[in-house]
Amino acid sequence: MAEPGPVPQPEDVPYPGLIQLHVDARDTERGIFRVQETIAVQQAGPLTLLFPEWLPGYHAPQAPIELLAGLKIEADGQDLRWKRHPVKVHAFAVDVPEGVEAIDLSFQFLSPTDNAQGRVVMGAGLLMLQWNTVVLYPAGYFSRRIEVEASLTLPTDWQCACALQTSERQGDRISFHPAPLDVLVDSPVLAGRHFQRVTLDDRGQVHLNMAADRAELLAATPEKIAPHRALIEEADLLFGSRPFDSYEVLFALSDEIDSIGVEHHRSCEAVTIPGYFAEWEESFSRRDTIAHEYIHSWNGKHRRGADSWTPSFDRPIRNSLMWVYEGQTQYWDRVLCARSGLWTHDQALGALALTAATQEVRSGSRWRPMSDTTRDPIIAARGALPWPSWQRSEDYYGEGSLVWLDVDTRVRELSGERHSLDEFARAFFGRGDEGDWTTSTYTFEDVVAQLQALAPFDWRQFFLDKLEGKQEGAPLAGFERGGYRLVYRSKPSDYWANSEKVAGNLNLTFSVGLTVGNDGKLQDVLWEGPAFQAGLTNGATVLSVNGRDYSPEVLRDAVAETGKGSSLHLRVRIGKRERDVTIDYVDGHRYPHLEPATDGPRRLDDILRAKR
Secondary structure (H helix, E strand, C coil): CCCCCCCCCCECCCCCCEEEEEEEEEECCCCEEEEEEEEECCCCEEEEEECCCEECCCCEECCCHHHEEEEEEEECCEEECEEECCCCCCEEEEEECCCCCEEEEEEEEECCCCHHHCCCCECCCEEEECHHHCCCEECCECHHHCEEEEEEECCCCCEEEECCCEEEEECCEEEECCEEHHHHHCCCEEEECEEEEEECCCCCCEEEEEEECCHHHCCCCHHHHHHHHHHHHHHHHHHCCCCCCCEEEEEEECCCCCCEEEECCCEEEEEECCCCCCCHHHCHHHCHHHHHHHHCCCECCCEEEHHHCCCCCCCCCCCCCHHHHCHHHHHHHHHHHHHHCCCCHHHHHHHHHHHHHHHHCCHHHHCCCHHHHCCHHHHCCCCCCCCHHHHCCCCCCHHHHHHHHHHHHHHHHHCCCCCCHHHHHHHHHHCCCCCCCCCEEECHHHHHHHHHHHCCCCHHHHHHHHHHCCCCCCCCHHHHHCCEEEEEECCCCHHHHHHHHHHCEEEECCCCCEEEECCCEEEEECCCCHHHHCCCCCCCEEEEECCEECCHHHHHHHHHHHCCCCCEEEEEEECCEEEEEEECCCCCCCEEEEEECCCCCCHHHHHHCCCC
16 A cells, blocks of 8 residues: 555535444443444545544644554455555545445544553543544544534443433433534533533523542532532623533543543533532632633633634644633633632632732743743643743743733723723623624734723733733732732631642742642742752652651641741652752741732722622
8 A cells, every 4th residue: 555645635615424433432441442433435546534633622732643543444344454644643544445335444442541641531430532532534624514423332321411412312322413523522421320410500501410430429519509500690791692502511520530621612521529519618729620611612612713723633723812712711710710609709819819929930931921831732732841930831821811810900990990801701702692602713903902992002012012021920910900919928828728738739839949749749849949949859759857757747847947947958869869958948938818908999809709
């Protein structure tokens, strides 16, 4: 078989035929998805099949092609040779014989059984199926012009939820109505043995679907569901219309599959800590996940930066407007968590303080502008970095959210409190497109024009300064204009303490300049901070503190004593070597807080106040 030729460019014409796709997901012990696929073909000759590569929501080529195995292609019972493209490894070439009307494919998606192999998506009692991992499709067409009829077989007595409309269920096999390929890939499935479904709105359009490792984890009492219902109300008030006909929150309470939050247009997939409901008061710092992904239905899915949309999954995504897509979404998720009651006012301030302080000490802003971090999903593939405070990571999230707080308070000030960013959200993302779940793209100039219409100002230069300039510290003007200032105290906020507990670490970033796990392993060392100056690095393990065996409490107490003149001596293991380290630090604990200013309007309080 000859070397494959160029991959055909996608054209906006309908694919002349239907793809029938069936996935058997019953092998939960080994995490194997078995796939059968039939692709109608119209003519003989070369055909290129593609595995989805560039995935919306990941902002990068995150397709786990290495986990596809056992590929077999047949036509009328005849085995067909296939050959992978030598450069585009997600592409497979096959020659279709004369007289063939369809080809049959079979393969397996070998989902990871350990997170060292990738994201674990299947456990003994639940799974999250992403259709992009179990489908091959013909090249040369816009993904929205390829129709797929999908079905799924689950273990006996399992329930599932998906944004796709079900056509029938026979025993353990669920069949879905045909859908365009882009809609299929945008509609993952949550399934599990222990399952609960709750409606979150009076219209019956938004549902919270929960699957858990154990039945007792589904402790979603009416009191705990109430702020989730309020979140939907507050989003309606913010955006004014819904860009979907229905919406499914796919919410896994599990430590068997890996934590994640991914947005889709009519659903979101989120895997959170098992005790999200069962340990409600002990896990509140994780309550922003659903808010963030739900907001993306408007910001990121219905409206999307022009260079983040592509016609086919083999076309590269460019992310220049991620500071809108993700930055403004993070801003609104903090706001809506407060407005809905998922967080108290003080908890929301604690979350904002943590973001502000984190960006304030990230010295990487001195050399790398925020605009360049929009390339990080591609550059780093969301992998761990040795020095994130210097290298920077996807700072368009946190730093971007601070810029949008600056914009919101500035609009309020410029308009004499008559207008706010709420109106931008309604006009730009809501637009009155009730039930319209197409994607409409926008440009940088569109963002500027919408703000200009709301509050005249040189918004273009404002954003260029924030995006392209090199900064010393974080953009904190929004707090100052909002009636607050960032301060540091010796005691953590409730939000900070809870985030440490949920994460299982001790965060000493703003004192000695490190974050350490409960096991003593350093998870982060602040560039140019005291721990850095002492020669510590990520991955080192703290063995003892001032002669005492390491525990988080021992280290916490020792840092507190530095404020009274005590030294901080650590015994650490780096690789196979052990050595003693003295950290030159004398100021005790420093935890970020937002403190009300003595004068001026408290705009931030109004921003966080419920609107319903």
